[in-house]
Amino acid sequence: MTKPLHRQLYVQVLAAITAGVLLGHFWPALAIDMKPLGDAFIKLIKMIIGPVIFCTVVSGIAGVGDLKKIGRVGGKALIYFEVVSTFALVLGLLATHLFRPGAGLDIDPATLDSKAVAAYANVAHEQTAVGFLMHIIPDTLVSAFARGEILQILLVSMLFGVALAHGGERGQVFTRFVDSVSHVLFGIVHMITRLAPIGAFGAIAFTIGKYGVGSLLPMLKLIGTFYLTAAVFVIVVLGGIARLIGVNIFRLLAYFKEELLIVLGTSSGEPVLPLLLRKLERLGCARPVVGLVIPTGYSFNLDGTNIYMTMGVLFIAQATNIELTWAQQLTILAVAMVTSKGASGVTGAAFVTLAATLAVVPGVPVAGLVLILGINRFMSEVVALTNVIGNTVATLAIAAWEGELDRDRLHAELAGHRLTTDPDAENIAPGEASTTHAPKLGAGLSESVN
DSSP states (O other), X not given: OOOOGGGOHHHHHHHHHHHHHHHHHHOHHHHHTTHHHHHHHHHHHHHHHHHHHHHHHHHHHHHHOOHHHHHHHHHHHHHHHHHHHHHHHHHHHHHHHHHOTTTTOOOOGGGOOGGGGHHHHHHHHHOOHHHHHXXXXXXXXXXHHHHTOHHHHHHHHHHHHHHHHTSHHHHHHHHHHHHHHHHHXXXXXXXXXXXXXXXXXXXXXXXXXXXXXXXXXXXXHHHHHHHHHHHHIIIIIIHHHHHHHTOOHHHHHHHTHXXXXXXXXXXXXXXXXXXXXXXXXXTTBOHHXXXXXXXXXXXXXXXXXXXXXXXXXXXXXXXXXXXXXHHHHHHHHHHHHHHHHHTTTSTTHHHHHHHHHHTTSTTSOGGGGHHHHTTHHHHHHHHHHHHHHHHHHHHHHHHHHHTOBOHHHHHHHHTTOOOOOOXXXXXXXXXXXXXXXXXXXXXXXXXXXX
């Protein structure tokens, strides 16, 4: 039975975002005091992310038992991430050259005050390739969960899964226990998600109340260029990949409308990570693929961040009348490919990666970040949305490429005909979605969802 409209979560979140914008505009002082509501919701979600990833990955790897298959999925995911990330970087570069949002500002670099961005620059300076790799290894098995480090949790989960796959009967007993725990965890996720309207209201009210809609006007051309570029990337690049799988990108976005509205309200992709794990399995993606691709993608597949970085560097160069050679711009692309991974898990990651990229581009002042600082919060919403959509499409693509996508379930779910036998479909846990073998990526062109 369909829920009444007012009880639909996406309607509640949309209403909460609207109320937050109005409160922030007309009563900014009160709106700023709403910040704890958004922070509390994000903390509740972060509290459950680690255990959810652990159960999903452990259960998936232990259930497959084929380490070559797991390695193959991981290898395909990394190849996909690098190829699509390159498209995002190049698109950001081309769009900034085409629209030139920084042209005409004529800002003297000597007048820029770098104090406001010193903290971001310091964090960026600490993000080295070796440091990033070492950071993946936790100090202890439990410290990864205590700190909420996604890549560390993924490493621990993979080790557990591999051990259980070779653990015989004892391993199967523990795997069944993990499956049972996952049901409880997704029940908790469901309860926390009901608070999403409150969290979205608090977060968006604070943003509008703190910075004001008026703060967008001076940088309207940059914001418009970034929004348009992100939309083109989602519709053309990700839409093209989705079409190869046999999925209409707009129908896919509609399917994840609740999650995308939560991201819009909170300016973060983390609150929806457990929800993506659940719904992608419901769409017919195999559990091991979902468990590996989504957590890894949150650090390695940051399409929105990549667009933001190349556009940010060129905008600052244009605004300060600094001409960059094509060799320097190619260097920006290469450096951005690395720095986009190096700041994963850092607060304000997109801004930190931009600082790290600027630090290695001769002639472009890091102090130029102050030009973007005031509108960063508004741009971060689209960064997070693009990242989440990118990881959703990536999971479907890898599942199809690996032949682990149930297309019947996929099409039925997108059409609104749920195939799960679970009476409480909102609490579907890892492994409940069937995972029949499907044609390879590209074979579904004739099966596209209309």
